[in-house]
Amino acid sequence: MGGAMLSGWVKSHFIDNGIYVVEPNEEATRTFEGIHNLTIVRTASEIRENIVPSVVILAVKPQTMDETLPALKRLIGTETTFLSVAAGKTLAYFEQNLSQYAQIVRAMPNTPAAVMRGITVYVPNGNVPKQQAELCGELLSSVGESVLINKEELMDAVTAVSGSGPAYVFLVIEAMAKAGIMAGLPSDLAMRLARATVSGSGELARLSEEPADQLRINVTSPGGTTAAALDVLMSDDGIQPIFDEAIKAAAKRSKELAG
Numbered sequence: 038m039g040g041a042m043l044s045g046w047v048k049s050h051f052i053d054n055g056i057y058v059v060e061p062n063e064e065a066t067r068t069f070e071g072i073h074n075l076t077i078v079r080t081a082s083e084i085r086e087n088i089v090p091s092v093v094i095l096a097v098k099p100q101t102m103d104e105t106l107p108a109l110k111r112l113i114g115t116e117t118t119f120l121s122v123a124a125g126k127t128l129a130y131f132e133q134n135l136s137q138y139a140q141i142v143r144a145m146p147n148t149p150a151a152v153m154r155g156i157t158v159y160v161p162n163g164n165v166p167k168q169q170a171e172l173c174g175e176l177l178s179s180v181g182e183s184v185l186i187n188k189e190e191l192m193d194a195v196t197a198v199s200g201s202g203p204a205y206v207f208l209v210i211e212a213m214a215k216a217g218i219m220a221g222l223p224s225d226l227a228m229r230l231a232r233a234t235v236s237g238s239g240e241l242a243r244l245s246e247e248p249a250d251q252l253r254i255n256v257t258s259p260g261g262t263t264a265a266a267l268d269v270l271m272s273d274d275g276i277q278p279i280f281d282e283a284i285k286a287a288a289k290r291s292k293e294l295a296g
Contacts, residue, residue: 039096155181
């Protein structure tokens, strides 16, 4: 996720003011070598003492966060905001492990950020000035859409819907392709049809001003093939109760991970 977001920032005006990347793995930064105004270091201690970052992006795995934060405490200041994209790590966690006075923004992006089609929901703590919150929103918007919320308790549901959501869409592609094979299609054709249909429909939904239910109605002829399929998918034991349970399970797990 960090690499996907960095790709967006390199292509935006954010690179003009300079970006430091702290990454011990040389292979992970190989594609970013030689970019003007981008400095790659292997440890946070290599960042010069006179550097005062506007935003420190915390894009490490949640399980390594405890060992990452101590080296970053020296960067805490009135001009610096810490922006975390680590799932399950709460504002309270960062206030406890950095400082109660630290400016913290918790964000939940998703993997379509890799193709600049992500959506990220973010929530600041009470220490973040409006201007800094807006700057974080701009950073997140460089790889898709960003949505500011003021209730952190919504983040579990956000994680369940958009954070984990790409996997659900990929599963739909798998299921459509398998059903196509059962209906007699060659496997490669079934998968090609499923992938193109889902990605194309997603782009149509993104560009349309009509709500999803109206888009569905628009492509459903009464008594036609689509209506026959939707009679199954929209039945009382169809797709909606399955999604209800899936989102509920993911949100519950998000709460558990937050401790």
